Amino acid sequence: MAGVVYNHFPQIAARLKPACQRIVTNTTLYTRDAVQSGATVRTGFMKGAVYAVTPDGTSTYGQGPPPPTDDVYLLPEVRPANDTTGIVGCAANYSPFVNYGTRYMAAQPFWEPGIEDGNAFLDIECSKFEGLLGSIT
Amino acid sequence: MSEVAQAFAWINSTMRADSALMAAATGGLWLGLADIGTVPPFVSYGKQADTDILTMNKVRLWASLLMQIKAVGPTSTYAAMVIIADRIDALFKSVRPTALPGGGGVLECYRDGSIALDDPQPINGVQWTSLGGLYRIDLQGS
Numbered sequence: 001m002a003g004v005v006y007n008h009f010p011q012i013a014a015r016l017k018p019a020c021q022r023i024v025t026n027t028t029l030y031t032r033d034a035v036q037s038g039a040t041v042r043t044g045f046m047k048g049a050v051y052a053v054t055p056d057g058t059s060t061y062g063q064g065p066p067p068p069t070d071d072v073y074l075l076p077e078v079r080p081a082n083d084t085t086g087i088v089g090c091a092a093n094y095s096p097f098v099n100y101g102t103r104y105m106a107a108q109p110f111w112e113p114g115i116e117d118g119n120a121f122l123d124i125e126c127s128k129f130e131g132l133l134g135s136i137t
Numbered sequence: 138m139s140e141v142a143q144a145f146a147w148i149n150s151t152m153r154a155d156s157a158l159m160a161a162a163t164g165g166l167w168l169g170l171a172d173i174g175t176v177p178p179f180v181s182y183g184k185q186a187d188t189d190i191l192t193m194n195k196v197r198l199w200a201s202l203l204m205q206i207k208a209v210g211p212t213s214t215y216a217a218m219v220i221i222a223d224r225i226d227a228l229f230k231s232v233r234p235t236a237l238p239g240g241g242g243v244l245e246c247y248r249d250g251s252i253a254l255d256d257p258q259p260i261n262g263v264q265w266t267s268l269g270g271l272y273r274i275d276l277q278g279s
Contacts, residue, residue, distance in 0.1 A: 094257060101181070102256045103209060103265045106169045112186035112203055112271070120188070 008136045019132035020084050023125045025054045028086030031118030032060070035088060038110035040098060043068040049092040055083045061091060088118070140200035140278040141184055143237055147276075148182050148206060151228050158224035161217045162208065171209070177265075178210030178218045180225070185271055199244055199277040207252050207269025215266070222268040229272045240279025249273045 032052035039047040048064020061077040074091040090099075090111060101107030145168060152158055152166055164171060164179025171179050186203040206229065208221035232246035249271040256265040 096254055097257050100185075100205065100252060100254055100267070101169075101183070102254075102267075103260055104170070107183055107185065107205060109185045109205075116186050116188050116203075 011136045012133060015133045015136075017084065019129055021055045022132055023122070023129065024084055024086045025056070027118060027122045027125050028052045028054050028088060030121045031088045031114060034117035034121075035090065035110060035114030038113050039090075040108045040110065045072060046090070046092040046095055046098060049074055049095070050088070050090050051077070053078070053080055053087040053089075055080060055086055061089075088114075138239065138241070138279045140241075140276045141187070141202060143239075143241060143278060144184075144200075144202050144204060144243075144274050144276050145182070147235075147237055147243060147274075148204060148229075152180060152225070155224055155228060158221055158228070161220040161224070163217075164210075178208050178214045178221060180206065180221060180269075181209050181267070182206040190275075197278075199275050202274045202276060203249060204272050204274055205252065205269070206272055207267045209267045210265065211260075211263045212255075212266050213263070215268075218266070218268045222270070225269055229270075229274075237276075237279070241277050244275040244277055246272055246274045 029052055032050060036047055036050040039050060041047050044065050045068055051059060051061040051063070053059040053061065057080070059077065062074060067073055073093050075093055077091070078087050078089050080087050095111070097105065098108050099111045149166055158180070162178060162180045164175040164177050166180045166182070167175070169181065169183050171181065183205050184202060185205045188201045190198045190201055192198060206225050208218040208225070210218050226248065229246050230248050232243060234242060234244055236242045251270045252267060254267050259265075
């Protein structure tokens, strides 16, 4: 008696990474937009300085408006440590003071609300994982 | 009732019941900004972010609130600010289900991250700073 043995693991393994990269890329860009949409605007520099770096290395760092005054600047860009990681960052040097507040300025949070939206979006994206692997015959 | 308002009331009453915290926080407790002239250090708290936890049918189960609770003052009062931050953490770092007056309750509370942030510029030549944390409060409203 003999049976047919199927081994599709090589095909599945080959599709895992692209699927993960797609999910991370979509989530990174969505989170960047979510953080950006909540950022307060006076000159637009801080909002424009919210950036995303996707797993393929594509970055939106430094694409916003230039610093409006001499005492504000962009913090260095953070790059992903590997090709399945995405980065969202606020490069304006004064972002924490706006987000967390100071003695004379109430907090105007935009970072945590955006990250929470991104977390929820990641759950939705992960539900597409099986579909991204596709059918294997 | 607003879960955020209930959370603010719970944070306030929990801190007011702590004598060590209230002794160190000479300026008292403030929701958001303290009045000009408040004697530092003081405690400032406020909502940082929130997410509603829903059923599949979009019925709200509870609100997951991220609250900022911190000591604020000039760096010369840093020793007292450390006491305040320690007391805040002791009060909110691990809270198990607690009923609230008027109905509803806190399901859990824990620290999500710490805050230690100097103000960007001195105020009247004095450097100010803040020390505390972000606390996640899962609260079921009344």
